[in-house]
Amino acid sequence: MAAPQPINRGPSLGFMRVIQVLFAINIIAVLVSCATLRSGTYTLGFSEVLDMVNLVFDGVSFWLIMQRSRGARYWIIGFSAFNIAAGTIYNAATGQFNVLDQLGASAFDIVLLLYFLFAKRPRQVLTVEFTARRCKELVVRAWDLWQPRTWSFWRSMIIYFCLFSIVGHWMEAGFCLFIKWGIVPGIYDPNSGIWHDYLNPFPVYGAGMVACAVLLFPIKNLLEEKLGGIAKPLVASFIVNALVCAVIELVLGLTSNMPDANGVYPLWDYSTMPFNFMGQICLQNTLLFGVVATLMTWVVYPALQREYLKLPEPMRQTFFVAVLVFYAIVVCLYVINITLPV
Known part of the structure; x- marks a missing residue:
């Protein structure tokens, strides 16, 4: 009896698997952090709300990558660019802008933006349209x-x-x-x-x-x-x-x-x-x-x-x-x- 053939799922996700894990860790960490807050002991500012929006971004990105959707690449590129621009504009408008601090705060989004813009693997793997x-x-x-x-x-x-x-x-x-x-x-x-x-x-x-x-x-x-x-x-x-x-x-x-x-x-x-x-x-x-x-x-x-x-x-x-x-x-x-x- 012939041995069953492994299912061919196409090229592996590679570095995108690491990105998925980071998305999952961030989702869990933010949810646990929110669960520990008590009413009246915190205020929601711009950065906190942006974190909540990014939680949605992480979840959608995780799902799109898992589905190997071509839209994942455009979604992540667009949202990463939005995060970089939103943080920069807000800090500049409030007088808190510092080049090094902004680069540090936007580091992950910059990595995502560059990777999904120029790397070959996302184009090879994210093909479902x-x-x-x-x-x-x-x-x-x-x-x-x-x-x-x-x-x-x-x-x-x-x-x-x-x-x-x-x-x-x-x-x-x-x-x-x-x-x-x-x-x-x-x-x-x-x-x-x-x-x-x-x-x-x-x-x-x-x-x-x-x-x-x-x-x-x-x-x-x-x-x-x-x-x-x-x-x-x-x-x-x-x-x-x-x-x-x-x-x-x-x-x-x-x-x-x-x-x-x-x-x-x-x-x-x-x-x-x-x-x-x-x-x-x-x-x-x-x-x-x-x-x-x-x-x-x-x-x-x-x-x-x-x-x-x-x-x-x-x-x-x-x-x-x-x-x-x-x-x-x-x-x-x-x-x-x-x-x-x-």
């Missing part, structure tokens, strides 16, 4: 992720509602940090609850995620089928998403955010923003919501739903129960406030 046929196959598979007549689909929607009610809180806090630092125009409340109690759920964001999955995802699939390719349906999807978000925010504003007799808006106030309508919506935030909705529709929801559908049914149900219990706890902690008689 999206062809036209591949895009068509993904559209067909995408429809499998939208099954609104099944309990499994709506169970996943409940899970996403619970989780993204909390994730949306974090995203709003991150956006307000950009306003605080003067990166984007706008106003924020320094005493708002977004700056503490980070598990406090904001249900509007959970509902937004469900809307992306139930409404915007099938529209995206139809646009891909009708327009073909990636660029045209992506742009069309972004426009649709931005318009839908604007309508939703306007309806919410007109029903729950009307100004009082003194002209004070209870929830948000865009009256000082350029290109605003009735102080309820503005062009900047409409475009931002469009970008986020497009990211959720094209990347986040499909990825999450594919992983969810890979789970055995008992595990899906167990996870569903765990999420419901967790969400019930945070709702009781932060939303429901019952005063007992003394």
